[in-house]
Amino acid sequence: MVAYHSKPHALIVGGGVTGLTSAWVLLERGYRVTVISKEYASEEVRITSQIAGALWEWPPAVCGRHTDPISIIKSKRWCMVAYNKLEQMANDRETSEKTGVKMRLANFFFRKPVNEDSYQLAKMNEIKENLRGFRHDAAIIEELGVSKEYGVVDVYQHLAPVIDTDKYMYWLIDHVRKLGASVLTREIHGDLFTQEDSLLRQYGADVLLNCTGLSGKELANDDTVYPLRGSLVRVINDGTKFPRINQAMALSLDGREGESDLIFIVPRNDNTLILGGMTEPNQWDLGVNLENYKPIRDMYERNIKFFPPLAKGEIDPKFPVANGLRPFRKQNVRVEREDRLHEGTKKSKLVHSYGQGGAGFTLSFGCAEDLADIVDQVIAEAKTEAQPETFKSLL
CATH class of the missing domain: 3.30.9.10 (D-Amino Acid Oxidase, subunit A, domain 2)
Incomplete structure (x- = not known):
């Protein structure tokens, strides 16, 4: 079992705008964070977040593909969280210059x-x-x-x-590092659910986050991803x-x-x-x-x-x-805890945030805040389970 420290440790798989924004939010909430990804933003191999149009849009966006009613309702809330955060960054001249917002x-x-x-x-x-x-x-x-x-x-x-995506993504990875994140390069294959315990043990983490975008097809065993x-x-x-x-x-x-x-x-x-x-x-x-x-x-x-x-x-x-x-x-944007159970009864500590489509920047901070709320719940449950039975009876 992972020993709990004064700061819980989140392991994030995915180094795009969704993963790194989630890292930022969790770091500001007092978490220790490790990010692992096959690749990060660079001039040599531009990742999806660098290619993005990165015009903030009220949902549904002009590409017209997020039509699921649940996604539209949630996205209207998520997008305003990002709007306010990005506007704050843009209105500070120095921050705007550094971030490209x-x-x-x-x-x-x-x-x-x-x-x-x-x-x-x-x-x-x-x-x-x-x-x-x-x-x-x-x-x-x-x-x-x-x-x-x-x-x-x-x-x-x-x-x-x-958003100038090149400038922003270079700044974002530097920002989460300065906040204390450990940023590692590693490629993972297969269903994260089946690797959950081994990954948590390997990195000494308490919760596993899947922010892998299109790779959610494999890593979340999700055939609806396209x-x-x-x-x-x-x-x-x-x-x-x-x-x-x-x-x-x-x-x-x-x-x-x-x-x-x-x-x-x-x-x-x-x-x-x-x-x-x-x-x-x-x-x-x-x-x-x-x-x-x-x-x-x-x-x-x-x-x-x-x-x-x-x-x-x-x-x-x-x-x-x-x-x-x-x-x-094909379904809605997925920001939720894995619902499969280990050994039939044990709740998973895997939490997902993927399927944002062409709205990764628009939804980034809203999804990250909701993701962090779920992570808080996972950690709270784990801490309760770790208490002696006599102490639990007093809760």
Whole structure:
């Protein structure tokens, strides 16, 4: 049995935004934390969290795949936890510079008036009630220079966190290390539930956390996990070829439009603009590019048609196309304790947080706080079980 220290020890599997944000929250709650992952953010091998569009969005996001009612309800709470935390980071000049988090205007366009679509009207009213900088005005279309020929007739905007993912992920891993986390490189295969006791003993930990994204398919023995491939074309946004774009622009894919209608234009930082988007379920190949895959060329041309100044743009020669696999589930986002029992009666000390899909940054802090609450419960139960029977009777 693991000996309990003054600080309980959490072992986190997964080094992306979900795992490292969970580490941050647990460290601030007084836990000792060890993170193990096959790989972490780097320039050599960019992980999924670096490829992410990283525009904070009120759920469901423009890719339109999180439609499970339970996920939508929970996500609306989770996303505001992240919104407030990221806004706080963005509003501190020094922190914003270190993390790459900025508050920018995000514009969402529609091909029919929002007031004539009950679904979109309800979503817009929720945004109006909860977010800052809200404005609903079709005049924004002309103000931004969006093509009238593309057929959009309505738009609203609000302030949203936008994240330079490379800068943020490098900062985040450094931050959790400074808070005291041990960050190790290791690849694990197989069902974590069956390895739970051995991993806890090996690392001297009290609770095991699964924050492995797409690898949850194997590590949580979850057949509902699947990839939703996305591709982003990266364009130089330094103001030389066209006026620098400082606002995000998106045309939603919500099940009412075709795949070819999705538009996603987001300033990654002051010098790079990312153009999307694509939502290709169960496609694992990350080798597609502008030359060998027509849908990416079509996506690029679609964004130019929507916003004509992009026709003068220069694609980033060092990193022209970024491909990533959004880790979705056919069910809802999973933030819960493992429900399988050891030997038929013993509760598991494995807790999951995966299936965030394309909303990893948007849900990061909300999921991490809920995960930490569950971890608190696991530790409290374990401490109670470790007490002598005579002491338990007094509780």
